[in-house]
Amino acid sequence: MIECTHVYKKYRNGTNALYDINLNVAQGEFVYIIGPTGSGKSTLIKLLDGEEIPTKGTVGVIGIDVGKLRHSKVPIYRRNIGVVFQDYRLLPSKTVFENIAYALEVINMKKDLVRRRTREVMNLVGLDDKANSFPNQLSGGQQQRVAIGRAIANRPKLLIADEPTGNLDPAMSDEIMSLLEKINREYGTTVLMVTHDLTLVNKHRKRTIVLEHGHVVADLAEGGYVQHDQ
Amino acid sequence: MINRLFRPLKEGFRGVIRHGAMSLSSATAVTLTLIIVSLFLIFTVNVNQMTEGMEQTVTISVQIDHDHESAEQEDQLAMEIKAIEGVGSVTYYTKDEEFQFYLDSFEDEETKEVFEPFRDDNPMHDAFYIEVTDGTQLEEIAKKIEELDGVHKVAFGGQSAVQLISMLRTIRIAGGVLALALSLLAVFLIQNTIKLTILARADEIAIMRNVGAKNGFIRSPFVVEGAMIGALGALIPMAMTYYGYRYLYDVTGGYVVSKMFTLIPAKPFALYASLVLLGLGVLVGLIGSFFSVNKYLRWKR
Ligand SMILES: Nc1ncnc2c1ncn2[C@@H]1O[C@H](COP(=O)(O)OP(=O)(O)OP(=O)(O)O)[C@@H](O)[C@H]1O
Ligand SMILES: [Mg+2]
Numbered sequence: 080m081i082e083c084t085h086v087y088k089k090y091r092n093g094t095n096a097l098y099d100i101n102l103n104v105a106q107g108e109f110v111y112i113i114g115p116t117g118s119g120k121s122t123l124i125k126l127l128d129g130e131e132i133p134t135k136g137t138v139g140v141i142g143i144d145v146g147k148l149r150h151s152k153v154p155i156y157r158r159n160i161g162v163v164f165q166d167y168r169l170l171p172s173k174t175v176f177e178n179i180a181y182a183l184e185v186i187n188m189k190k191d192l193v194r195r196r197t198r199e200v201m202n203l204v205g206l207d208d209k210a211n212s213f214p215n216q217l218s219g220g221q222q223q224r225v226a227i228g229r230a231i232a233n234r235p236k237l238l239i240a241d242e243p244t245g246n247l248d249p250a251m252s253d254e255i256m257s258l259l260e261k262i263n264r265e266y267g268t269t270v271l272m273v274t275h276d277l278t279l280v281n282k283h284r285k286r287t288i289v290l291e292h293g294h295v296v297a298d299l300a301e302g303g304y305v306q307h308d309q
Numbered sequence: 310m311i312n313r314l315f316r317p318l319k320e321g322f323r324g325v326i327r328h329g330a331m332s333l334s335s336a337t338a339v340t341l342t343l344i345i346v347s348l349f350l351i352f353t354v355n356v357n358q359m360t361e362g363m364e365q366t367v368t369i370s371v372q373i374d375h376d377h378e379s380a381e382q383e384d385q386l387a388m389e390i391k392a393i394e395g396v397g398s399v400t401y402y403t404k405d406e407e408f409q410f411y412l413d414s415f416e417d418e419e420t421k422e423v424f425e426p427f428r429d430d431n432p433m434h435d436a437f438y439i440e441v442t443d444g445t446q447l448e449e450i451a452k453k454i455e456e457l458d459g460v461h462k463v464a465f466g467g468q469s470a471v472q473l474i475s476m477l478r479t480i481r482i483a484g485g486v487l488a489l490a491l492s493l494l495a496v497f498l499i500q501n502t503i504k505l506t507i508l509a510r511a512d513e514i515a516i517m518r519n520v521g522a523k524n525g526f527i528r529s530p531f532v533v534e535g536a537m538i539g540a541l542g543a544l545i546p547m548a549m550t551y552y553g554y555r556y557l558y559d560v561t562g563g564y565v566v567s568k569m570f571t572l573i574p575a576k577p578f579a580l581y582a583s584l585v586l587l588g589l590g591v592l593v594g595l596i597g598s599f600f601s602v603n604k605y606l607r608w609k610r
Contacts, residue, residue: 186521
């Protein structure tokens with residue numbers, strides 16, 4: 080599913096963000112990526128969704144060499160993956176329904192299919208009654224659920240989330256967590272989730288990859304993480 | 310399928326409305342440049358027409374020697390003339406036809422009577438009338454023809470016309486270049502204002518790419534929006550051109566200074582010119598927005 084081999088990333092301004100990352104994630108796994116701020120978590124996500132190109136090494140996702148994609152092919156690749164961000168990134172001028180439907184219109188799905196699938200997804204993320212609300216009329220947790228709904232609308236095999244609970248209180252975070260677990264369980268979607276929230280990591284135990292200063296310093300199959308002395 | 314065509318139109322229209330202030334400022338930039346372009350357009354096209362009219366009056370007449378009147382000799386000469394660079398059409402008249410023209414140039418019958426006896430002992434020459442493709446080369450071409458075998462006499466009309474033609478030609482080129490430069494300026498202006506509207510929606514574009522929208526899908530509404538703004542900006546220049554030119558034509562009576570400088574009739578031209586402006590506005594908006602979206606799309610992977 081995900082195969083990173085000897086991946087290095089050095090930004091144009093000279094910042095080294097990742098060193099020799101080797102990573103294998105199988106279909107259907109749920110994996111946390113944790114680590115202190117600046118350790119390269121978001122950089123890894125950006126390499127996976129094609130936003131950044133590795134300086135060295137190959138980033139393989141569902142058999143595609145993501146770093147080698149042409150600019151115009153990147154969006155088409157993204158149809159295979161769903162991405163969720165800390166800041167939701169919803170289109171402010173579109174309603175909840177339209178935001179989710181947009182991800183399907185983009186891939187030229189037929190109109191009635193779009194409508195049916197959007198209803199389905201809204202039901203899945205528990206927003207049946209918010210179809211005509213605009214993003215700024217929703218709570219953070221609700222907005223994040225719209226974003227997750229949009230990300231999974233066209234049934235991607237991989238869902239990557241960069242601190243999806245970063246702006247949410249613990250109760251809402253738990254809700255989002257359960258939603259992601261449900262998606263992982265019911266659809267077999269591989270989930271890769273960056274988080275800062277150690278309480279969450281320790282509560283919902285999953286395979287946990289720890290980054291520090293751009294290196295993978297631990298890959299804990301059983302999950303759970305106790306912060307060691309800095 | 311219909312949706313694919315309809316969506317950009319709908320979204321583009323929404324964009325114009327939603328970003329009303331910016332649309333209006335872009336449209337104003339287009340309006341101002343198109344007004345100036347319109348002036349140059351009308352000027353240049355009219356000058357062009359005058360030049361062409363004058364060029365047609367400039368011909369070279371070649372009289373053929375009496376000892377060169379056999380069909381072969383004349384064919385030979387015609388071929389040699391046609392081979393000269395800058396020679397357009399070549400028309401041949403026999404000396405009888407020439408004589409008849411001469412007679413016909415007199416109004417009163419008495420004078421015609423006087424010349425009639427000469428018909429059988431015709432002093433006229435067979436002749437070629439030559440139109441040149443480039444009025445400025447008139448003199449050179451005439452000289453070259455003079456050197457050919459069997460040429461009795463070469464004459465051409467309107468040395469002053471020739472100078473005028475070359476002057477008008479310069480003016481026409483300058484006008485064309487200016488109109489083009491102004492159109493480019495308009496592209497630049499609209500590109501800049503549309504860039505602002507796009508920058509305001511940078512997040513939107515990034516999100517579109519995030520959810521897998523192809524570049525064309527993202528671009529098309531913006532391009533439509535640009536075209537609509539361009540069309541909007543063209544409205545005032547169109548009206549000004551349409552009514553302005555008709556008014557100008559009426560007031561001047563259709564010519565400037567002398568009958569030689571006739572204006573293009575207002576009837577279809579005022580309409581065509583304003584349609585050209587509409588086309589130009591749409592094109593400018595289209596190209597301008599195309600470039601600025603592209604630039605932004607490249608920005609973000
Ligand atoms: N676009 C960029 N250009 C240059 N340097 C960057 C860029 N993005 C990130 N960096 C640098 O790369 C390093 C890793 O950043 P990254 O955003 O991946 O960290 P992170 O683990 O996601 O941190 P956080 O937990 O704060 O989100 C940092 O030193 C950061 O300053
Ligand atoms: Mg980050």
